Amino acid sequence: MSVKEEILEILNGVNDPEVPVLSIIDLGIVRDVKINNDAAEIMITPTYSGCPAMEVIKKNIQRSLAEHGYKNLKLTTVLSPAWTTDWMTEKGKEKLKAFGIAPPMAKQHICKPELFHEGEAIQCPLCNSYNTKMISRFGSTPCKALYQCNDCLEPFDYFKCH
Amino acid sequence: MSKIVSLYQPTDFIVHLADDALILGHRNSEWTGHGPILEQDIALSNISLDLIGQARNFYQYAAKLYSVSGKPVVTEDILAYHRDAWDFKNCLLVEQSNGDWAKTILRQFLVSQYQFLLYESLLQSKDATISAISEKALKEVSYHLRWSSEWVIRLGDGTEESHKRMLNAVSELWMFAPELFTKTNYEKEAEANGIGTDISSFKPKWLQKVNDIFREATLSSVVLDSEELHTLSGKEGRHTEHLGYLLAEMQFMQRAYPGCEW
Numbered sequence: 001m002s003v004k005e006e007i008l009e010i011l012n013g014v015n016d017p018e019v020p021v022l023s024i025i026d027l028g029i030v031r032d033v034k035i036n037n038d039a040a041e042i043m044i045t046p047t048y049s050g051c052p053a054m055e056v057i058k059k060n061i062q063r064s065l066a067e068h069g070y071k072n073l074k075l076t077t078v079l080s081p082a083w084t085t086d087w088m089t090e091k092g093k094e095k096l097k098a099f100g101i102a103p104p105m106a107k108q109h110i111c112k113p114e115l116f117h118e119g120e121a122i123q124c125p126l127c128n129s130y131n132t133k134m135i136s137r138f139g140s141t142p143c144k145a146l147y148q149c150n151d152c153l154e155p156f157d158y159f160k161c162h
Numbered sequence: 163m164s165k166i167v168s169l170y171q172p173t174d175f176i177v178h179l180a181d182d183a184l185i186l187g188h189r190n191s192e193w194t195g196h197g198p199i200l201e202q203d204i205a206l207s208n209i210s211l212d213l214i215g216q217a218r219n220f221y222q223y224a225a226k227l228y229s230v231s232g233k234p235v236v237t238e239d240i241l242a243y244h245r246d247a248w249d250f251k252n253c254l255l256v257e258q259s260n261g262d263w264a265k266t267i268l269r270q271f272l273v274s275q276y277q278f279l280l281y282e283s284l285l286q287s288k289d290a291t292i293s294a295i296s297e298k299a300l301k302e303v304s305y306h307l308r309w310s311s312e313w314v315i316r317l318g319d320g321t322e323e324s325h326k327r328m329l330n331a332v333s334e335l336w337m338f339a340p341e342l343f344t345k346t347n348y349e350k351e352a353e354a355n356g357i358g359t360d361i362s363s364f365k366p367k368w369l370q371k372v373n374d375i376f377r378e379a380t381l382s383s384v385v386l387d388s389e390e391l392h393t394l395s396g397k398e399g400r401h402t403e404h405l406g407y408l409l410a411e412m413q414f415m416q417r418a419y420p421g422c423e424w
Contacts (some may be wrong), residue, residue: 004300044360046215048211048212048215049212049215049216049218049219049295049298049299049302050187050210050211050214050216050218051211051215052211068176078293078294079219079294079295079297079298080290080293080294080296080297080298082294082297082298082301083298092179099311115308115311115312115315115378116312123169123206136201136202136204137203137205137305137309137310138201138205138207138208138209138305138306139204139208140204142208142211142212146201147219160300
């Protein structure tokens with residue numbers, strides 16, 4: 001295993017503090033790892049400009065890598081290209097659903113200009129019904145919207161496309 | 163006198179972008195725990211978070227530019243918490259008090275519509291960092307714009323009371339709209355250097371979009387003909403009384419315990 005692969009493996013064990021079933025690799029926020037002699041540079045991108053989890057994620061990356069002996073680290077925040085839910089791995093989407101959060105739809109449908117637009121049907125992660133409604137485009141974290149299932153009546157979070 | 167050769171640094175322009183985002187973000191955050199219903203309380207708090215995040219990106223970049231130009235070390239926190247009102251370069255609109263829900267919504271709508279055109283245009287900035295921050299911000303502003311547009315329509319075309327509140331909001335805030343399109347020297351400079359953009363050029367498009375929403379909201383159409391100079395210009399540091407009170411609260415911890423961390 002190359003050093004880069006080894007680091008990526010370790011990073012796969014670092015989870016998002018807000019959505020603890022997802023690793024930062026699943027989430028697609030690790031953009032690159034560059035190795036230069038004994039130094040490693042980790043390029044990460046925030047999901048949203050104000051995502052409070054980023055600070056915690058940075059600390060957790062440093063701690064996990066330090067535990068494996070990687071001390072000479074540089075964490076670089078990359079803003080462009082802007083993060084998109086397309087970068088979330090398929091495995092990550094499955095984990096989200098199992099956790100009770102509807103994963104982002106495969107097709108990009110970021111905020112459209114048409115008002116009062118309901119968007120595509122989002123599948124209820126609990127009973128799999130598509131008969132659901134949006135309660136609010138803003139949820140418990142910047143990356144989620146609030147939905148409710150019309151069949152099983154359970155409210156649920158939808159990891160919105162972005 | 164020795165001639166000082168200086169490379170152009172768009173710090174004032176960047177701080178202005180940051181200040182607009184921070185002050186509006188802070189104003190909205192005053193609603194946290196006080197929203198009319200839980201979902202909208204959360205929505206507005208999320209919008210605050212986006213705006214404060216955008217402000218941080220701009221402050222961090224400005225701090226980096228200040229630090230390389232040989233001045234004492236400046237950090238994002240110093241820019242946000244250790245400056246007084248006359249140093250802030252936010253427009254007057256964002257610092258206005260929250261008033262009722264209608265006023266808060268209208269303020270957000272007018273600013274989001276402006277920020278949408280601004281960030282879309284700044285994608286072409288020659289400055290790669292400004293362009294990258296704008297790219298990120300534009301996606302978030304799209305949500306803010308849609309949300310606030312829907313609320314302007316809902317209130318304007320709602321009940322007699324909500325319509326009255328929206329009319330009141332327009333009469334209280336409209337006078338601050340022309341400032342958005344009035345260029346300061348640092349905006350002209352940034353534009354001339356290919357880093358900023360021609361903010362005056364957004365005016366017709368912005369007005370058309372605002373009137374489109376107003377029409378749906380059953381509000382009378384508006385014009386932007388007040389070209390006369392105001393004595394106040396938030397972007398140049400001449401603010402309304404509201405900013406001082408806002409800063410007194412926002413900066414309290416850093417004023418009382420400079421450099422404190424949690």
